Amino acid sequence: MERAKDVQTSLAPEFPSLVKNMLRSHVALGFWLGLPKKFCDLHLPKHNTMVVLEDESGQVWEAKYLAEKVGLSGGWRGFSIAHKLVEGDVVxxxxxxxxxxxVYIIRSKCSDEVDCALGLLKLEAHTKKLDTGDVDAFERETESLELLLEGNPDGNIRKNCSEISVHCDKDSEDIRPEVLDGIRLSDSVIPLEEVKSIADFNILANGLIINSELPKYLQGKYYDLCCSQNAFLHEHxxxxxxxxxxAGIISETINIADAIRASKITTPVDDFATWDKTLKAFEGLGMKVGFLRARLDGLIDIASESKSYENVRVERDNAKEELGVLEAKLSGVxxxxxxxxTEIEALRVNRQKLELKFKKVATASW
Structure with a gap:
């Protein structure tokens, strides 16, 4: 952090900057990067948008900035993985x-990182210090992070919100637990058989409880699906x-389950095929959806049998339509x-008259 502060003070003052210590939720679990609210309110849009992240070598990545959640989501994971960020690095x-x-990366295991970063900056050094208020907030963030690390010698920051908040300075807008929108770290995994009601039902992903990523009604439906199979469908x-x-996989699984229940024997086979293809992809990722695919197979077999009736009925209707066309054509004929x-009869009478007239003309005297 000290080396990161040295780099930050060497940056051009006309461009605002911020420093983030990489926690596990940033680089390994969830890949969600919360940003200081004060910084975002002052310098970033009030709506969701894409931002560009350019590293020291000039390569760029796009990431989704979520205004209401005040942080980076989609795209940050790719940047983090590409740059092999680890817990303890400072960005x-x-x-x-x-x-x-x-974006400048200060590696936690590189003692001369500041020299490398300063060389890459190629900017004139300046002596102007940060605004006093910003320095105070920065100092408080450093102290809070040091307290967290002192209590976690192995670098493991997996603590719940209440434990983290003990170390956080409540007066600083920039310091808050790395937990947003209700996503929080889980202390332990409760087996499904010990879950007695939806109130005790937690959806875990990478050690995070992500219930808040799904609406309540979807949580209830997913709870029922899991209970029907006596297993967390997303566990593997x-x-x-x-x-x-x-959360998207779970949501789409619920939607397909609802669609299967609402399907009819007349539902297009293409719909069944699309649902099965989607579930097959989820199954490849480890989602337990075999029971849904089995249900689909059964419905497809039944629908196929009923298709013979439908095919014959359609063929009969086509023949009937063709007959109607032929009957209409016959009527016209x-x-x-x-x-x-009628015309022939009229012409026949007229021809007889013409024959008599022709003979009369032909035999007339010269």
Whole structure:
């Protein structure tokens, strides 16, 4: 943190910057990066948007800035993984334009990182210090993080919100637990058989309780699905999936389960195929959805059997329609025959008259 502060003070003062100590939730669990609310209120839009993260080498990544949640979500995971960020690293974000951050990484295990970073900056050093209020907030954040680390010699910051808040300075807007929108770290995993009601039902992903990522009614439906199988359906999802992705998988699983229950024998087979393809993808990620796919297989078999009736009925309707066309055509032909018969009779009489006239003309005296 001291080396990060040295780098920060060397940055151009006209561009605002902030420093973030990388916690486990930033780089391993959930990949959610909360930003200081005061900084966001002053310098970032009031609506969700994409921001650009440019590293020291000039490579850029896009990340989703969520205004209400005050932090970076989609895209941050890719940046973190690409730069091999680990717990204890410190990252400096310098807002160099409206929606673009220049990002400097201070490695926790690199003693000369500050020299490397300063060399890459290629900026003139300046002696102007940060505003006193910002320095105080920065000092408080450093002290809070040091207290957390002292109580966690192994670098494990997995504590619940109440434990973290003991170490946080309540007067600082920049210091708050790395828990947003109700997502919180879990102390332990409760087996489903010990869950007696929806009130005790927690959805865990990467050690985080993500109940808040799903509406209450979906939580209830998912609880019923899990109880029906006596297992957490998401329990074996591959490690490291983004919390919002896990919530999306659960939500779509519920939607497909509802769609299966609401389906009819006349439901297009393509719909069944789409649901099965989606569930197969979830199953590949570790979601326990085999029972839903089995239900779909049974419905598809029944629907296929009923398809014979439908095919014959459609064929009969087509034949009936074709017959109607032919009957209409036959009626037209009959009308044409009647008209032609009438014309022929009239022409026959006229021809007889013409023959007599022709003979008279031909045999007349010269």
């Amino acid at each position: 400096i974000f310098q807002l160099v334009s409206h929606l673009k951050f220049k 999802l591959i490690d490291g999936l983004n919390c919002k992705l896990v 009959k009308e044409k025959m009647m008209r032609l018969n």
